[in-house]
Amino acid sequence: MAQEQKDTEQESPTGFNGHRDMSLDEIAALHPGLAIIMPMVGTRWWNVYYAAKESNWQLATFQVREAISLMNKGVQTRPRYGEAIAEYIANDLAPVLAALADKDFSTFEKAFHAATNRANEYHEEFKKGYLVWKLPDHPNPQVDYTPRD
Numbered sequence: 001m002a003q004e005q006k007d008t009e010q011e012s013p014t015g016f017n018g019h020r021d022m023s024l025d026e027i028a029a030l031h032p033g034l035a036i037i038m039p040m041v042g043t044r045w046w047n048v049y050y051a052a053k054e055s056n057w058q059l060a061t062f063q064v065r066e067a068i069s070l071m072n073k074g075v076q077t078r079p080r081y082g083e084a085i086a087e088y089i090a091n092d093l094a095p096v097l098a099a100l101a102d103k104d105f106s107t108f109e110k111a112f113h114a115a116t117n118r119a120n121e122y123h124e125e126f127k128k129g130y131l132v133w134k135l136p137d138h139p140n141p142q143v144d145y146t147p148r149d
């Protein structure tokens, strides 16, 4: 009997979230797609700009890396964006990271705006041309951009 119960559990494993049993499919479906991840990317990208403006190269680099990590999570749940995101990281974000490594704000600024334009082009390519990311005209008030090194 105990063995039978175990076999059944293995056929349809569930997880208890503290409130209910959930199937693996239900748990998998809760993993965030781009609709949840992209607004977080937008906040990271906002922070990238103002961190670089304050010469906080360490923070700006961290924020780009976190944006990349978020996008790669999006690729795991929505593989159809994989090619575009890999291309974007290699062609558009790499120059941003390089300028930050060089602590070169004017090169950074050009690469940042080019990458922003390219992101909005991707939105259009994926039939979401109405989603246009725009750099806020003020720093994120939740963030202290003062360099720490």
Ligand code: HEM
Residues within 6 Å of the ligand: 034, 035, 038, 039, 040, 041, 042, 045, 067, 081, 084, 085, 088, 115, 116, 119, 120, 122, 123, 126, 128, 131, 133
């Ligand atoms: C730094 C670069 C990027 C920024 C700042 C950015 C920003 C955003 C933001 C804020 C949204 C949500 C808008 C809203 O719901 O009101 C969004 C949606 C989206 N972005 Fe991006 N994005 C970037 C790059 C990309 C790239 C490279 C792709 C290529 C696949 C992409 C594909 C999408 C898609 C498909 C959506 C719609 C998701 C959905 O609602 O289903 N984005 N983006």
